Amino acid sequence: MPCFIILVFLLIRCFIFTSSSCQSDRNQDHRPRVSCVGQGLTAVPQGIHTDTQVLVLTGNQFTSLSWSMYSGFTELHELDLSHNNISTLQPPGPVLEKLSVLRLSGNMLTGLGGLVFRCAPSLMEIYLDRNQIGSLQNDTFSDLPRLEVINLSQNKLPVLPPRLLDLVSSSSLKTFDLENNSLSLMPDGFFSSKPELPYVYLTHNPWLCSCAVGYLHSFLNDQEHNIYMHEGLYNIISAADSVLCSGPPHLLRRPIIELEESDFCPPDPPHPSGDQYTKPFCILSDLEHPRVVPTN
Ligand SMILES: *[C@@H]1O[C@H](CO)[C@@H](O)[C@H](O)[C@H]1NC(C)=O
Ligand SMILES: *[C@@H]1O[C@H](CO)[C@@H](O)[C@H](O)[C@H]1NC(C)=O
Ligand SMILES: *[C@@H]1O[C@H](CO)[C@@H](O)[C@H](O)[C@H]1NC(C)=O
Ligand SMILES: *[C@@H]1O[C@H](CO)[C@@H](O)[C@H](O)[C@H]1NC(C)=O
Numbered sequence: 001m002p003c004f005i006i007l008v009f010l011l012i013r014c015f016i017f018t019s020s021s022c023q024s025d026r027n028q029d030h031r032p033r034v035s036c037v038g039q040g041l042t043a044v045p046q047g048i049h050t051d052t053q054v055l056v057l058t059g060n061q062f063t064s065l066s067w068s069m070y071s072g073f074t075e076l077h078e079l080d081l082s083h084n085n086i087s088t089l090q091p092p093g094p095v096l097e098k099l100s101v102l103r104l105s106g107n108m109l110t111g112l113g114g115l116v117f118r119c120a121p122s123l124m125e126i127y128l129d130r131n132q133i134g135s136l137q138n139d140t141f142s143d144l145p146r147l148e149v150i151n152l153s154q155n156k157l158p159v160l161p162p163r164l165l166d167l168v169s170s171s172s173l174k175t176f177d178l179e180n181n182s183l184s185l186m187p188d189g190f191f192s193s194k195p196e197l198p199y200v201y202l203t204h205n206p207w208l209c210s211c212a213v214g215y216l217h218s219f220l221n222d223q224e225h226n227i228y229m230h231e232g233l234y235n236i237i238s239a240a241d242s243v244l245c246s247g248p249p250h251l252l253r254r255p256i257i258e259l260e261e262s263d264f265c266p267p268d269p270p271h272p273s274g275d276q277y278t279k280p281f282c283i284l285s286d287l288e289h290p291r292v293v294p295t296n
Contacts, residue, residue: 033054070096
């Protein structure tokens with residue numbers, strides 16, 4: 001009898017743990033999942049079943065994303081490498097045909113080149129929040145026809161490549177999260193190729209309210225119903241009026257959507273009377289010392 005109990009125990013143990021330190025179960029979608037969390041790993045442990053669809057490797061010591069490390073997992077649907085020490089994505093390797101969700105939150109990425117996700121052509125969700133990303137290329141998210149979610153929140157982006165969204169070939173992009181970056185300017189026409197993005201997050205950026213904020217101002221007015229911010233861990237709230245100016249000083253913390261164009265782009269001050277100002281702006285009255293008269 002004790003032998004039988006030990007045997008049952010060993011069988012259960014074998015079922016629950018594929019290798020001593022990784023746990024096997026199924027996620028909420030009933031996909032086979034293996035989790036190896038917080039073990040100082042720098043490579044995928046031996047012995048993980050190749051039918052695994054969800055591989056969770058959070059809180060380890062991976063320093064780069066090596067596509068070839070996962071090529072044996074032909075069914076891989078989700079790869080979670082959050083909270084590692086990843087600073088580089090290795091150049092394209094074998095294609096991970098079924099990879100749909102890639103989690104790289106809380107790593108050490110500082111920039112992303114062009115086409116860096118090319119090895120995962122089925123990607124639908126990319127989580128890059130809480131890195132140190134300061135630069136992207138126009139084609140960073142190109143060639144991903146099923147892409148729905150891009151999370152870039154809590155990074156250090158000072159500018160966006162103007163054609164970033166143009167070159168997202170997916171027509172199903174739904175979520176674009178830029179909360180908490182260092183953006184001061186939205187490039188003109190940035191959203192024009194994706195005019196009705198359902199979830200756009202733009203709060204906690206130092207937007208500069210000069211004439212160049214005109215595009216963002218009209219985008220917010222037009223897309224008010226699609227602008228959100230995060231509140232707490234799980235809630236989102238409608239937040240077009242939480243996209244605020246960080247300058248110039250007289251507009252500090254004013255909601256951009258509530259401004260009039262004349263607030264951020266005042267018309268030229270009235271011309272003082274006096275005949276020199278009504279003449280053409282460049283008068284070459286003296287060829288040796290051309291006199292340039294300001295237009296305003
Ligand atoms: C992360 O990696 C860098 C090298 O890229 C290393 O210097 C640093 O000690 C690592 N940090 C941790 C917490 O492992
Ligand atoms: C993006 O990441 C941030 C920070 O981790 C998180 O709070 C937010 O919920 C994520 N946004 C989306 C749309 O998943
Ligand atoms: C993106 O494309 C625009 C227009 O083609 C170009 O001016 C800009 O330099 C590119 N930006 C990057 C980061 O490659
Ligand atoms: C913004 O991100 C920084 C870390 O990058 C974090 O310390 C801060 O709490 C975040 N602020 C908000 C409002 O999310």
